[in-house]
Amino acid sequence: MAATVEQEKELIARILAGEVNLFHELVRPYEKLVYVTIFTMLRNETEAEDAAQEVMINAFRHLKSFRGDAKFSTWLVTIAMNEAKQRLRRARAAIHESLDEDKEEKEGDFTPAVLTDWREIPSEALEKKEMREKLREAVAQLPPIYREVLILRDLEELNQEETAAALGINVTLVKVRLHRARMMLQKLLAPYLKTAAPAKKGFFGRMFQ
Amino acid sequence: MKLECKHVWEHISEYLDHQLDAGLLKDIENHLENCEVCSAILDSTRNILVLTADDRTYELPVGYRERLHKRLEQALREKDSSPEKPA
Numbered sequence: 001m002a003a004t005v006e007q008e009k010e011l012i013a014r015i016l017a018g019e020v021n022l023f024h025e026l027v028r029p030y031e032k033l034v035y036v037t038i039f040t041m042l043r044n045e046t047e048a049e050d051a052a053q054e055v056m057i058n059a060f061r062h063l064k065s066f067r068g069d070a071k072f073s074t075w076l077v078t079i080a081m082n083e084a085k086q087r088l089r090r091a092r093a094a095i096h097e098s099l100d101e102d103k104e105e106k107e108g109d110f111t112p113a114v115l116t117d118w119r120e121i122p123s124e125a126l127e128k129k130e131m132r133e134k135l136r137e138a139v140a141q142l143p144p145i146y147r148e149v150l151i152l153r154d155l156e157e158l159n160q161e162e163t164a165a166a167l168g169i170n171v172t173l174v175k176v177r178l179h180r181a182r183m184m185l186q187k188l189l190a191p192y193l194k195t196a197a198p199a200k201k202g203f204f205g206r207m208f209q
Numbered sequence: 210m211k212l213e214c215k216h217v218w219e220h221i222s223e224y225l226d227h228q229l230d231a232g233l234l235k236d237i238e239n240h241l242e243n244c245e246v247c248s249a250i251l252d253s254t255r256n257i258l259v260l261t262a263d264d265r266t267y268e269l270p271v272g273y274r275e276r277l278h279k280r281l282e283q284a285l286r287e288k289d290s291s292p293e294k295p296a
Contacts, residue, residue, distance in 0.1 A: 020285045021285060023281065023285060024278055024281060024282075024285075027281075031269070031273070031274055031277060032267075032269055035269055035273065036267045039267060040267070045270050049270055049273055049276070049277075052273075052277065053276070053277055053280045053281075056277060056280075056281055057280070057281065057284040060281070060284060060285065061284075111215070111218055112218055112221070112250045112253075112254065113250075114246050114249075114250065131260065132260065132263075132265065132266045135257065135260050135261065135266060136266065136267070139261070150261070154258050154261045154262060155261050155262060155266075155267070157262060175222070175223070175228075178222055179219075179221070179222035179223070182221070182222050182225075182254055182257070182258065183218070183221070183222075183254075185254075185257050185261075186250065186253055186254045186257060189253075189257055190253065193253050193256070193257075
């Protein structure tokens, strides 16, 4: 359970005043948040772990620049996103790949996949390990600008304003990108959802009975 | 107002986040009651989001917390890495 904003402020003040060991306590609620944020972008456990450690150390070194007008968790996520992006850039530069990750897609198909013979995913299908793996793969396939919004909103469950603050974009853009990200995920995963469900008589089949 | 499926799809995200105004919400709910295609899309999207938020979808590597705090411990001890003191 995360400390309240007031408790966190007090902790931060004490750390800055010299009680540095309290930093362990300050970041404990956010260990997973930082790791998962980075892992979804880098997709490598070892590198994500190393990056997460760097993020925490950087947060400690720059704690004074934390303004307190955003939540501490939002600030940490921003640092985590930046660290992951930097590592991705370095990796791409190494293979001379062009950097177009921030390009907004004006044109594109953001419609969902239509499942005519499907009503509800049986809970057993969702419980399967393979389904989680498919989901992780699908999240990894999203273009970065959509993936980062999805991670913050649907995985970390930040609200729209916090997400906008963490990414330095406005709330409208958060909404647009989130919608597109969700529709892309639905489309990527629809084939697995479909086969996981028992075959049912289709919508059109019933229509012409 | 009678809605087309395509129009409903554009609002699925807002629907899931409870951000639709009352009028449009009612139109969309009416449509969903009569359209299996759109209800299937809505349910599948909702289920995907439940799975995304599930703690088991992304797990921490074994020993991650211990290694993190060990490395932090080192960083906290290094004198030159301490947070800058107020001037």
